[in-house]
Amino acid sequence: MSREGAAAVAGVAVELTTADRTRSLPELIFSCVSAALADAGCVMADVEAVTCACEDLIDGRGLSNMITGPAAGAYLRDETRLSEDGLAALSLAAAQIESGTFDRVLVAAWGRAAEGDPDRISAQGYDPFTAQPLGLGDMAVSALRASAYLRRHGGPAARHRADRDRAVAARQERAKRNPRANRLPGRSPSVPYPLRPADLRVESDAVAAVVLRRAAGPGPAGLVRITGIGHATESFHLGDRLLSGLPSARAAARHALTQAGRGLGAVDVVEVSGRTVWDEAQMVESIGLASPGEGFAALATDARLNPSGGSAAGDCEPASGLVRFAEAALQLAGRAGGVQLAGMPRVALVVSGAALAGQTHTAVVAEHER
Amino acid sequence: MSGEPIGIMGVGQTPYRRSNPELSAGELVKIAVDQALADAGVGMDAIGAVFGGVAPDALAGIKDIDRMSISVPGRPYLRFNTGGATGASVVAAALAWIGAGRADTVLAVALERMGQASTAQAVFNTIFDPIYEKDFVLTTITMAALRASMLVKRHGFTGQHWAGIASRNFTNAVDNPLVIGARARTPEQVLASPMLAWPIRRYEACPTTEGACALVISRAGAIPRSHPTSWIHGMGGSSDTYSMGERMNRLEGTLIEMVPLRRAAELAYRQAGISDPGREVQVFEIQAPFSIIEAMAYPALGLCEVAQSRPFVDRVLAGETGIEFNPSGGAQAANPVSATALIRIAEAAQQVRGRAGPHQRDGVRRAIATGQGGATQFSTVCVLGGDRP
Numbered sequence: 059m060s061r062e063g064a065a066a067v068a069g070v071a072v073e074l075t076t077a078d079r080t081r082s083l084p085e086l087i088f089s090c091v092s093a094a095l096a097d098a099g100c101v102m103a104d105v106e107a108v109t110c111a112c113e114d115l116i117d118g119r120g121l122s123n124m125i126t127g128p129a130a131g132a133y134l135r136d137e138t139r140l141s142e143d144g145l146a147a148l149s150l151a152a153a154q155i156e157s158g159t160f161d162r163v164l165v166a167a168w169g170r171a172a173e174g175d176p177d178r179i180s181a182q183g184y185d186p187f188t189a190q191p192l193g194l195g196d197m198a199v200s201a202l203r204a205s206a207y208l209r210r211h212g213g214p215a216a217r218h219r220a221d222r223d224r225a226v227a228a229r230q231e232r233a234k235r236n237p238r239a240n241r242l243p244g245r246s247p248s249v250p251y252p253l254r255p256a257d258l259r260v261e262s263d264a265v266a267a268v269v270l271r272r273a274a275g276p277g278p279a280g281l282v283r284i285t286g287i288g289h290a291t292e293s294f295h296l297g298d299r300l301l302s303g304l305p306s307a308r309a310a311a312r313h314a315l316t317q318a319g320r321g322l323g324a325v326d327v328v329e330v331s332g333r334t335v336w337d338e339a340q341m342v343e344s345i346g347l348a349s350p351g352e353g354f355a356a357l358a359t360d361a362r363l364n365p366s367g368g369s370a371a372g373d374c375e376p377a378s379g380l381v382r383f384a385e386a387a388l389q390l391a392g393r394a395g396g397v398q399l400a401g402m403p404r405v406a407l408v409v410s411g412a413a414l415a416g417q418t419h420t421a422v423v424a425e426h427e428r
Numbered sequence: 429m430s431g432e433p434i435g436i437m438g439v440g441q442t443p444y445r446r447s448n449p450e451l452s453a454g455e456l457v458k459i460a461v462d463q464a465l466a467d468a469g470v471g472m473d474a475i476g477a478v479f480g481g482v483a484p485d486a487l488a489g490i491k492d493i494d495r496m497s498i499s500v501p502g503r504p505y506l507r508f509n510t511g512g513a514t515g516a517s518v519v520a521a522a523l524a525w526i527g528a529g530r531a532d533t534v535l536a537v538a539l540e541r542m543g544q545a546s547t548a549q550a551v552f553n554t555i556f557d558p559i560y561e562k563d564f565v566l567t568t569i570t571m572a573a574l575r576a577s578m579l580v581k582r583h584g585f586t587g588q589h590w591a592g593i594a595s596r597n598f599t600n601a602v603d604n605p606l607v608i609g610a611r612a613r614t615p616e617q618v619l620a621s622p623m624l625a626w627p628i629r630r631y632e633a634c635p636t637t638e639g640a641c642a643l644v645i646s647r648a649g650a651i652p653r654s655h656p657t658s659w660i661h662g663m664g665g666s667s668d669t670y671s672m673g674e675r676m677n678r679l680e681g682t683l684i685e686m687v688p689l690r691r692a693a694e695l696a697y698r699q700a701g702i703s704d705p706g707r708e709v710q711v712f713e714i715q716a717p718f719s720i721i722e723a724m725a726y727p728a729l730g731l732c733e734v735a736q737s738r739p740f741v742d743r744v745l746a747g748e749t750g751i752e753f754n755p756s757g758g759a760q761a762a763n764p765v766s767a768t769a770l771i772r773i774a775e776a777a778q779q780v781r782g783r784a785g786p787h788q789r790d791g792v793r794r795a796i797a798t799g800q801g802g803a804t805q806f807s808t809v810c811v812l813g814g815d816r817p
């Protein structure tokens with residue numbers, strides 16, 4: 059990817075809460091988008107296009123961007139709505155800038171867990187004859203992945219349990235330090251074996267917004283550019299997939315890193331999405347940031363992995379990937395607050411999956427120009 | 429448009445009918461995709477990304493039905509959902525993707541399975557506000573009726589105008605072999621059909637339709653010189669506010685002026701270098717599921733002034749404009765919602781390529797396809813031409 063004309067981050071904002079009775083979903087979106095514009099030092103009139111990610115069933119109405127899109131500024135300007143993870147929307151927005159279609163694009167993604175049950179909603183995506191009767195949903199698939207992981211790496215040994223406990227404690231501690239984390243209790247879904255309540259994300263009402271702009275020339279110091287993007291897709295059918303790994307996450311990350319001309323060793327901060335700590339552990343292993351079976355230990359000890367606390371700080375699809383990206387961008391800009399990494403991180407890798415149960419993954423590399 | 433030209437080199441469409449109980453969603457998609465690839469003369473190995481379009485999940489009865497039916501393992505995949513404009517959003521994204529150098533060729537696919545819904549209008553009722561609007565039985569039909577009554581009051585339209593447009597579209601559809609069950613209807617037959625929501629009658633509205641459409645879109649360097657190609661000269665999109673009350677009286681235009689369509693057209697025309705669309709464009713494929721939407725689109729597309737829209741419709745019905753509208757029959761004859769905007773682009777592309785079949789018009793060098801979604805909240809305009817930019 060040429061750095062000349064590449065997309066750069068102008069501003070970011072994240073809003074994580076639970077069942078805020080004082081604000082509707084459009085008001086949450088408006089608040090977050092307004093904060094991102096303020097962070098970018100611009101107003102909506104400076105933005106040519108809105109590229110957003112949202113889900114009808116999670117928003118609770120058909121063609122939900124009719125009511126939510128304008129709250130994100132989609133009024134008398136171009137609007138593209140994806141039913142995808144927010145990181146995929148960011149990828150498309152970057153393409154809109156790189157292609158010269160637009161100079162400034164607002165990316166937004168949202169999901170309000172308090173309005174519905176994301177897991178029950180996810181179940182509606184599985185085959186109605188062969189899968190739904192089994193009770194399959196994305197949470198059940200996370201549990202199946204966890205079981206496959208245990209089988210592959212030696213069963214429910216004490217070592218895994220200890221590593222998992224340490225990983226859970228680490229992400230909860232980071233989430234406590236994250237000024238953007240949801241301080242309210244999230245939804246409490248039922249927990250299938252071998253998952254435990256502490257393994258889960260904090261199911262939240264989540265909104266993220268990022269203002270991207272064209273960065274012609276070398277740009278000022280402190281500019282965060284997108285330098286690599288990768289996408290990968292697996293089979294729809296779970297039986298065709300490797301449940302103890304995430305090959306599409308691996309492929310997407312490799313593609314993004316190759317495009318950026320970076321190796322994993324050059325990455326200073328990593329933000330990955332995951333419905334549970336198990337999913338996060340499998341993600342970092344699949345990407346190559348931990349050896350097989352060492353994902354929990356890596357999450358517990360490697361400070362550059364999900365310094366935000368990951369989904370323990372608050373999460374709801376399809377905002378997951380854009381929340382993670384915003385956290386990474388803040389790290390690169392040195393503005394992550396209580397979770398800011400030492401040593402001025404320069405290169406970030408963000409990876410996030412989408413329906414169904416990570417069938418597709420998007421990876422983005424962003425770099426800070428000193 | 430700037431940068432390397434981008435064109436449509438392959439088109440595939442299923443037949444369009446009320447439902448396809450004998451075909452799965454994946455089988456429908458495969459029919460369209462196989463045709464598009466064969467038409468383009470390429471295999472799946474040439475495809476750098478797959479973009480899918482499916483609008484409200486509830487119409488298909490399965491969330492993310494595209495995941496099992498459109499996505500292809502090993503290829504980047506994105507799903508778009510902008511209601512009736514979904515197919516055009518897919519094409520606009522493909523242009524950006526190719527323009528950014530992410531892929532040489534993108535497979536654009538849109539699928540509609542609304543025949544599986546017990547009632548589409550109950551699903552469409554959920555697009556409106558659950559507290560203030562749903563109980564008014566607002567649907568896509570009744571919101572179109574509100575506009576129709578405004579057109580009657582402000583511009584003096586009558587049922588004859590709507591019936592005339594519908595009659596022409598239904599009659600055109602008879603020559604389109606993909607519209608299953610197409611029947612020519614006279615204006616009198618349209619006017620004699622049952623009232624759905626005053627002043628809209630059954631034959632002024634679109635039918636429930638299923639189907640899939642696929643396009644192979646490539647940068648010029650990936651298209652053989654001799655391959656029949658429809659070049660994309662311009663693409664514009666614009667979105668409006670949700671609340672129809674907010675669109676009634678504002679500086680930009682009223683509810684019946686289709687402000688976002690006008691803005692999308694201005695953008696696309698500027699890219700394509702079009703200053704007089706009535707003279708420079710031979711074919712319009714207008715996404716108008718109701719006759720009244722087509723009547724509102726004419727001034728928005730720069731074919732007449734707003735105040736002259738009724739006399740312009742009179743000229744259209746008298747065949748005096750020299751423009752071919754909806755040779756395929758348009759969305760009024762077949763409206764698979766998620767796919768309709770892509771079908772309009774496909775039909776416009778085929779006219780430019782000279783491959784439209786029995787409904788091919790003569791001498792088409794430029795054609796325009798519009799997209800319309802979300803109670804006319806989302807609008808797109810795509811300009812296609814036979815000349816490589």
